[in-house]
Amino acid sequence: MNPSSSWWSPRRHADRRPLLLARNRIQAAIRGWLTGEGFTEVDPTALAISPGNEAHLHGFATEAIGNDGLPRAMYLHTSPEFAMKKLLAAGETRIHAFSHVWRNRERGALHSPEFTMLEWYRVGEGYEVLMADTMAFLRLAAREAGAGVLRFRDRSCDPFAEAERVSVAEAFAVHAGVDLMVSIRGDGSTDAAALGAELDRIGVRRAEDDTWSDMLSRVLSEKVEPKLGAGRVTILDRYPAAEAALARKVPGDARVAERFEVYACGVELANGFGELTDPEEQRRRFEAEMAEKRRVYGEDYPLDEDFLAALALMPPAAGIAMGFDRVVMLATGAPRIDDVMWTPVP
Numbered sequence: 001m002n003p004s005s006s007w008w009s010p011r012r013h014a015d016r017r018p019l020l021l022a023r024n025r026i027q028a029a030i031r032g033w034l035t036g037e038g039f040t041e042v043d044p045t046a047l048a049i050s051p052g053n054e055a056h057l058h059g060f061a062t063e064a065i066g067n068d069g070l071p072r073a074m075y076l077h078t079s080p081e082f083a084m085k086k087l088l089a090a091g092e093t094r095i096h097a098f099s100h101v102w103r104n105r106e107r108g109a110l111h112s113p114e115f116t117m118l119e120w121y122r123v124g125e126g127y128e129v130l131m132a133d134t135m136a137f138l139r140l141a142a143r144e145a146g147a148g149v150l151r152f153r154d155r156s157c158d159p160f161a162e163a164e165r166v167s168v169a170e171a172f173a174v175h176a177g178v179d180l181m182v183s184i185r186g187d188g189s190t191d192a193a194a195l196g197a198e199l200d201r202i203g204v205r206r207a208e209d210d211t212w213s214d215m216l217s218r219v220l221s222e223k224v225e226p227k228l229g230a231g232r233v234t235i236l237d238r239y240p241a242a243e244a245a246l247a248r249k250v251p252g253d254a255r256v257a258e259r260f261e262v263y264a265c266g267v268e269l270a271n272g273f274g275e276l277t278d279p280e281e282q283r284r285r286f287e288a289e290m291a292e293k294r295r296v297y298g299e300d301y302p303l304d305e306d307f308l309a310a311l312a313l314m315p316p317a318a319g320i321a322m323g324f325d326r327v328v329m330l331a332t333g334a335p336r337i338d339d340v341m342w343t344p345v346p
Helices: 012-035 083-092 127-145 168-176 193-203 214-225 279-297 304-312 322-334
Strands: 060-065 069-075 093-102 116-121 151-153 153-158 164-167 234-237 255-258 259-264 267-274 317-323
Touching: 012 093, 012 127, 012 322, 069 255, 083 093, 083 116, 083 304, 116 127, 116 322, 127 151, 127 259, 127 322, 151 322, 164 168, 168 214, 168 234, 168 267, 193 214, 193 259, 267 322, 279 304, 317 322
Parallel strands: 164 234
Antiparallel strands: 060 069, 093 116, 116 317, 151 153, 234 259, 259 267, 267 317
16 A cells, blocks of 8 residues: 555645544534533443344444353444433433444445444434434534535535425425325335336336335435435435334324434435334334345344333433534535544544
8 A cells, every 4th residue: 555645644644634623623512512402421332232223234243252251242333322222211311422333334435334423312302303403513513614515526505594394205206206105005014016116107227126115215315315405404304114113103194203314415414213112113123124134135133132121211202313424524525434534444
């Protein structure tokens, strides 16, 4: 490797250092805001029984050797979510964490196998308040970076403008011409044939063995996401219940859930929920997710039984995870996530 191309070369570090100092200012400003709102910062451990139980999340596996010399399977967490919800069950009411998290099979301009996630929870509050929190953080980031707008490549977004809030179904109709709800039954179950017919109608490719989730993801990534957060922040709200394994269903409409994502410049920045607290329903959803993971990838992860037990004590809450590095990227205009990480993953 040519040392002059490495992130630790003095010349390259000098170019990156203003972005890294902006990162520090943004993190300090957000921490200060959270402290002012009565949040307690917590520091969840990274080693876990399960890295998470979503079909398309991939963890890093390792072993813990006990005093008896026997190995025990462990994982690096993909999110501090399970640990933080256990703290809510223990009695905490407003908590946040800047956590290093690990996700396998992810590398690119917007992805790193290890990155920093800001996650925070509010007990007894609706998930809409998290939308306001996120907007406050994006504005803080822009100010601390000395930027009037958020930027990614040739796209820009004004975080100081009022956010656009649309449901997933509305976004699919407007940006892809797809009637998503025709493929979702009243109980929240899905109809792959109906969604396949919609894709055929608009000319989006699909394979014969594509699941409903496969097709939804393709339309979202190819037709919808690139249009979100153009000029102003988009809050993509009310995800189909089938795509919200950790969220409550919307009262009165079992087809959709209290899940939203925040986009700027076509980039997903945050994923929030009105949290599911029913342990039996959560178990059913996790088991379905792991069945799908076995089908697609030939592997699965254990369920964290301690987490499921804690859910029985967890009060109603809203929680959200934000990709902190991505926020810094957009605030500084950096083209790659590695540019805003003090020591990028080799």
